[in-house]
Amino acid sequence: MKKIPRQHMPxxxxxxxxxxxxxxxxxFTAELAQLEAERCLNCPRPFCVEGCPVNIKIPNFIQLIKAxxxxxxxxxxxxxxxxxxxxxRVCPQESQCEAKCVVGIKGEPVAIGRLERFxxxxxYEHGVEVPELPPPNGHRVAIVGSGPAGISCSVDLAxxxxxxxxxxALHEPGGVLTYGIPPFRLPRKVLKNELEFVQKLGVKxxxxxxxxxxxxxxxxxxxxxxxxxxxxxxxxPRFMGIEGENLIGVYSASExxxxxxxxxxxxxxxxxxxxxxxxxxxxxxxxxVAMDAARTALRIGAGEVVxxxxxxxxxxxxxxxxxxxxxxxxxxxxxxxNPVRFIGDENGWLRGVELIKMELGEPDxxxxxxxxxxxxxxxxxxxxxxxxxxxxxxxxxxxxxxPGLELNKRGYxxxxxxxxxxxxxGVFAGGDIVTGAATVISAMxxxxxxxxxxxxxxxxxx
Amino acid sequence: xxxxxxxxxxxxxxxxxNIYAPQVAKKAKAGQFVVLRIHEKGERIPLTxxxxxxxKGTILIVFQEIGKTTKLLGTLEEGDEIxxxxxxxxxxxxxxxxxxxxxxxGGGVGIPAIxxxxxxxxxxxxxxxxxxxxxxxxxxxxxxxxMETSSHELLIATDDGSEGTKGFVTTVLxxxxxxxxxxxxxxxxxxxxxxxxxAKTTRPYNIPTLVSLxxxxxxxxxxxxxxxxxxxxxVKFACVDGPIFDGHEVDFDELMRRNKMYxxxxxxxxxxxxxxxxx
Ligand SMILES: Cc1cc2nc3c(=O)[nH]c(=O)nc-3n(C[C@H](O)[C@H](O)[C@H](O)COP(=O)(O)OP(=O)(O)OC[C@H]3O[C@@H](n4cnc5c(N)ncnc54)[C@H](O)[C@@H]3O)c2cc1C
Ligand SMILES: Cc1cc2nc3c(=O)[nH]c(=O)nc-3n(C[C@H](O)[C@H](O)[C@H](O)COP(=O)(O)OP(=O)(O)OC[C@H]3O[C@@H](n4cnc5c(N)ncnc54)[C@H](O)[C@@H]3O)c2cc1C
Ligand code: SF4
Ligand code: SF4
Ligand code: FES
Numbered sequence: 001m002k003k004i005p006r007q008h009m010p011x012x013x014x015x016x017x018x019x020x021x022x023x024x025x026x027x028f029t030a031e032l033a034q035l036e037a038e039r040c041l042n043c044p045r046p047f048c049v050e051g052c053p054v055n056i057k058i059p060n061f062i063q064l065i066k067a068x069x070x071x072x073x074x075x076x077x078x079x080x081x082x083x084x085x086x087x088x089r090v091c092p093q094e095s096q097c098e099a100k101c102v103v104g105i106k107g108e109p110v111a112i113g114r115l116e117r118f119x120x121x122x123x124y125e126h127g128v129e130v131p132e133l134p135p136p137n138g139h140r141v142a143i144v145g146s147g148p149a150g151i152s153c154s155v156d157l158a159x160x161x162x163x164x165x166x167x168x169a170l171h172e173p174g175g176v177l178t179y180g181i182p183p184f185r186l187p188r189k190v191l192k193n194e195l196e197f198v199q200k201l202g203v204k205x206x207x208x209x210x211x212x213x214x215x216x217x218x219x220x221x222x223x224x225x226x227x228x229x230x231x232x233x234x235x236x237p238r239f240m241g242i243e244g245e246n247l248i249g250v251y252s253a254s255e256x257x258x259x260x261x262x263x264x265x266x267x268x269x270x271x272x273x274x275x276x277x278x279x280x281x282x283x284x285x286x287x288x289v290a291m292d293a294a295r296t297a298l299r300i301g302a303g304e305v306v307x308x309x310x311x312x313x314x315x316x317x318x319x320x321x322x323x324x325x326x327x328x329x330x331x332x333x334x335x336x337x338n339p340v341r342f343i344g345d346e347n348g349w350l351r352g353v354e355l356i357k358m359e360l361g362e363p364d365x366x367x368x369x370x371x372x373x374x375x376x377x378x379x380x381x382x383x384x385x386x387x388x389x390x391x392x393x394x395x396x397x398x399x400x401x402x403p404g405l406e407l408n409k410r411g412y413x414x415x416x417x418x419x420x421x422x423x424x425x426g427v428f429a430g431g432d433i434v435t436g437a438a439t440v441i442s443a444m445x446x447x448x449x450x451x452x453x454x455x456x457x458x459x460x461x462x
Numbered sequence: 463x464x465x466x467x468x469x470x471x472x473x474x475x476x477x478x479x480n481i482y483a484p485q486v487a488k489k490a491k492a493g494q495f496v497v498l499r500i501h502e503k504g505e506r507i508p509l510t511x512x513x514x515x516x517x518k519g520t521i522l523i524v525f526q527e528i529g530k531t532t533k534l535l536g537t538l539e540e541g542d543e544i545x546x547x548x549x550x551x552x553x554x555x556x557x558x559x560x561x562x563x564x565x566x567x568g569g570g571v572g573i574p575a576i577x578x579x580x581x582x583x584x585x586x587x588x589x590x591x592x593x594x595x596x597x598x599x600x601x602x603x604x605x606x607x608x609m610e611t612s613s614h615e616l617l618i619a620t621d622d623g624s625e626g627t628k629g630f631v632t633t634v635l636x637x638x639x640x641x642x643x644x645x646x647x648x649x650x651x652x653x654x655x656x657x658x659x660x661a662k663t664t665r666p667y668n669i670p671t672l673v674s675l676x677x678x679x680x681x682x683x684x685x686x687x688x689x690x691x692x693x694x695x696x697v698k699f700a701c702v703d704g705p706i707f708d709g710h711e712v713d714f715d716e717l718m719r720r721n722k723m724y725x726x727x728x729x730x731x732x733x734x735x736x737x738x739x740x741x
Contacts, residue, residue: 012570071620171499171506171546171681179685208548210683213494214485235685239697246690246697246716248723255686264503269734272505273680274727348719397683397702 006086006108014328018298019276021183021266024325025089028118030070036065040110043102048112051100054445056080058097058112065115071126074119081116082155083148085190086125087441088117090181092319098439124193130200134318137161139458144211145396147175149231149431149443149450151198156451158201162458165225167209172262175233175438179262180289182296185322212397217405217427226461227426227454230405230413231447234432236393240284244342245388249276249350253285253293253389266300278384279303282353284339285389286316291323293387294331302385305331310338310371311359336360336371340378342386352382392437402427412436420450421457428454464547467520469540470542472604476571477536478512484519486549492578493555493706493738495672496521496606497682499546500534507531508679508701510651511550513581521549524604531729537739551682552705554583555579555649555672558578562589563644566613567631567660569596569652573605575674576651580612590614592645596631596656600624632659645669648710654718661709671709675700677717678724692716 004247010026011017040062048058056077064073077084091097093113101109138186141157143150146337154164172178177191199205209215217228223320235252237252239245256275259265263273281302283294286309294305307326308314312335316323327333336358343352362371394411406414406423413422413429420428430446470478486496495510510603513522527533538544547631557564564583568576573595584591593613597603610616618626619634627634631652638645648671650660664671677689677700684702691700694711698704 045712169548169685170681208546210548210551213550214489235683236699237685237687239690239698241689244559246692246720248720252687254686258680258686261507268727270732271503272731274724274731276723276727347722348716395684 003107004035004039006039006111007032007114009111009114014325014330017184018329021299023187024184027121029066030118030122031037033065033115033118034068036115037062037112039103041103047100047102048097048110052097053439053442054080054448056097056116061119062110062112062115065119065324070119070122074123077116077119081441081444082152083194083440083444084116085103085120086148086177086186086194087444088113088115088120089186089190091441092439094320097152100440115163121190124190128193128197130197131159133159133201134161136163139163139462140165140225141227141229141454141458142167142220143229143312145175145231145233145431145433146173146205146439147231147233147431148177148445149233149447150175150229151194152444152447153229153241153430153451153454154203154447155198155201156448157454158198158203160451160455163202165204165206167211167215168205168207169210169232170262171207173205174205175231176235179258182257182261182292184295184299185292185454193426208413210397212401217398217402219423221426226458227428228425229420229450229454229457230398230422230429231431231434231443232395232398233443234392234412234435234437235395237388238391239388240339240390242253242339242341244344244350247342247344247350248348249278249385250342251385251387253283254392256293256387257289259294260296260300260359275300276385280383281305281385281387282339282381282383283307283387283389285309285391286311286318287389287391289321289391290375290387290389291318291326291331292348293389295326297385297387298331304379306334307331308334308337308339308355310336311360311368312336315368318440323340338371338373339386350384350386352380353386354378354380390451392432394433394436410436416453419453420446421453463543463545464559465543466538467541469538472524473602474718475536476602476604477527478522478524479535479538480515480520480522481544481547482519483521483547483549486521486547487514487516487519488722490500490514490521490550491554492582494550494552495682495705496523496547497551497679498523498535498544498548500531500538501545504534504545505531506546506548506680506682508551508676508682508692510571510575510674511578513578521547522574524571526571529728530735533732534735548682551701553703555706557583557647559659561646563646564588564591565635565638565645565648566591566682567596567635567648567650567652567656568609569631569650569656570592570602572650572652572656572674573603573609576649577605577608577612580609584612592617593645594619594631594634596620596652598622630659631656632663635660635663639663639667639669647672648709649673654714654721657709657712658714658718661712661714661718665710670725672706673709673712674705674707675707675712675717677720
């Protein structure tokens with residue numbers, strides 16, 4: 001049999017795409033998808049499934065694609081994952097499902113994520129069926145936060161007949177999918193489809209509702225909700241704590257991306273929210289968030305964007321595909337350097353940054369080699385903006401206002417890994433607020449596990 | 463959607479809205495604020511909760527028209543609706559139990575911000591509530607009756623002397639200090655420069671001083687860091703760690719600089735809007 005190479009997914013030309021927010025990767029055609037599906041060996045013991053945090057039945061859905069049964073393929077995926085159109089786009093496949101694929105040992109792994117995305121998109125083009133719902137079971141559950149954890153929990157519960165209400169602090173639902181991940185990676189249409197689907201299942205989404213202030217968890221119980229799922233994410237931006245971080249022009253990645261993705265600052269003055277962007281921008285960090293910020297800055301008109309990262313390329317936690325896309329678009333990288341202070345002018349505007357060179361020492365707890373500053377190697381770079389993307393911390397509002405809800409040392413909610421059960425009866429938690437910043441698919445998995453546990457809890461209680 | 467039930471025009475550029483937001487009203491406390499967005503393309507802006515009525519389900523906001531969003535808000539009428547109205551946000555205002563002699567200072571739209579605090583403290587039966595309110599001239603003095611009924615003493619300062627003492631609120635405050643009055647705590651809300659001067663006035667006498675900061679905000683829930691301020695050498699997010707802080711610890715100069723971050727853009731936005739309105 002002739003060996004089929006891994007099928008490349010068509011993409012927007014980098015020269016074009018840095019001027020728009022349209023999706024970069026254009027998706028497989030049916031022919032490409034079926035050709036790619038041929039590459040799967042339908043392994044009797046599929047390692048790929050172990051690599052997927054929610055254990056999607058990967059060989060089964062791929063065989064259905066091969067047979068041209070796209071509808072059946074997507075239903076097979078949806079047994080384990082409600083958001084295939086999203087996960088197929090944003091999952092770090094190279095370190096999950098595809099990392100374990102046996103075809104990848106000698107060549108390139110089967111493009112599982114792209115296939116997943118293909119059938120999910122196919123389904124939307126052909127009309128998504130809303131599953132028949134059981135009659136309402138008379139029980140109410142409240143969910144706090146409308147990111148992937150909250151959404152997936154709500155869908156499972158709605159399908160079991162629960163009356164579910166999601167409370168969301170912002171004016172739009174979706175969590176990081178809405179305010180963090182840019183549309184050129186996750187088109188808003190895809191997100192809108194998923195959110196519409198959720199509402200078709202009868203899930204109520206209440207926006208502008210900051211739980212903790214507007215309702216406490218105890219208020220929700222008083223209002224008749226029998227269980228609460230906390231899925232507030234890890235939204236608090238971290239700063240470095242160095243001199244000059246409050247100068248005008250220094251943004252957290254969260255603020256930068258929120259101003260663009262949620263508030264449309266790049267469409268100012270049609271939209272009222274402004275953004276302040278100069279010619280030369282550095283982005284500090286090496287993860288997905290840093291890549292998103294850098295690529296967004298280029299698109300809204302920064303002349304030069306440099307990612308500065310304190311380790312080397314090999315240690316970068318961002319997805320390979322994102323790093324590649326950023327490079328194609330003209331983002332520059334400076335490895336093994338770290339800012340030590342920001343320099344401003346007399347009016348408090350950022351003008352430069354002092355950096356220090358680093359070298360890699362012994363591995364730390366994460367197994368990555370620890371960066372150590374090289375004394376005396378400091379140098380100065382003229383910049384107009386700095387975007388800090390060095391990670392997020394836990395969202396404190398709900399915990400502060402919920403007596404009995406215990407947190408771990410890092411400020412995240414303590415919850416059972418299998419059930420999401422917290423230290424408060426009837427209160428469950430999952431997603432980034434439990435694990436710290438992680439992935440869409442792991443948040444989704446946590447939401448589903450919690451739905452199951454909430455169902456058991458309410459059934460037992462009544 | 464949140465309906466404007468009552469509107470008053472307090473001065474040429476200060477408007478008073480009672481807004482129907484029953485759940486927010488149920489929870490609101492003095493010192494907290496809301497973030498509102500008027501329409502789909504609008505900005506999210508923070509405004510202090512100037513009063514609340516739990517029974518009627520209303521929240522009072524009083525705002526000065528300074529840029530596009532506040533001017534646009536000012537054009538809305540009774541019966542109109544605001545798209546988003548998020549709150550109550552921030553940590554409610556709280557005083558130590560043993561504090562009995564309180565000075566409340568309000569400048570401009572800081573007056574409505576101190577009003578609910580005065581009202582709460584007055585109701586609690588504090589020994590002496592002295593309110594000092596300041597404005598450029600007599601016509602810009604707002605909510606005078608409300609302040610009068612919730613203070614034991616109301617002192618006024620106007621820049622031109624058209625009412626009360628000629629000078630700033632700090633002139634009046636300094637007089638109180640010089641008279642040797644018992645002052646356990648000073649609470650000041652108003653323009654940043656006013657709060658800075660109040661803190662400067664009280665510092666030599668070690669009179670505890672609380673201020674309510676007004677940095678630029680986006681979400682108001684601790685998610686972006688736009689509102690970061692330096693207090694006691696540490697970075698704080700005013701929306702979740704404040705907005706009320708120890709005035710002697712705040713870096714006011716940094717706050718004033720940061721608040722100028724978007725002046726150019728704000729001008730563009732305002733001019734465009736004014737042209738549109740004229741058409
Ligand atoms: C810029 C960026 C890029 C990323 N890229 C990827 C990627 O490519 N692939 C990937 O797998 N993962 C990625 N991630 C991580 C992923 O998005 C998160 O792990 C995931 O969204 C976590 O889901 P969640 O449901 O736990 O929380 P979130 O998505 O954070 O949602 C939490 C929601 O709760 C709301 N909320 C918070 N507090 C309250 C309250 N008190 N009351 C009511 N609502 C509240 C928030 O407003 C928010 O909408 C990225 C993250 C960021 C920031
Ligand atoms: C906690 C808090 C409570 C406040 N309470 C009141 C109040 O009760 N009454 C009142 O009149 N004003 C209040 N303000 C100030 C008010 O939010 C600003 O006047 C308003 O946002 C200006 O918007 P604009 O579009 O009309 O003006 P713009 O032309 O956009 O801005 C004018 C100036 O207002 C400030 N500003 C701009 N955007 C924001 C923003 N998103 N958040 C905060 N400040 C901004 C900046 O200093 C700017 O230079 C409060 C601010 C904070 C942080
Ligand atoms: S959900 Fe993510 S990890 Fe699982 S199969 Fe799909 S792309 Fe792979
Ligand atoms: S490991 Fe690879 S080849 Fe085997 S079933 Fe999974 S995707 Fe197919
Ligand atoms: S306004 Fe975003 S963190 Fe305070």
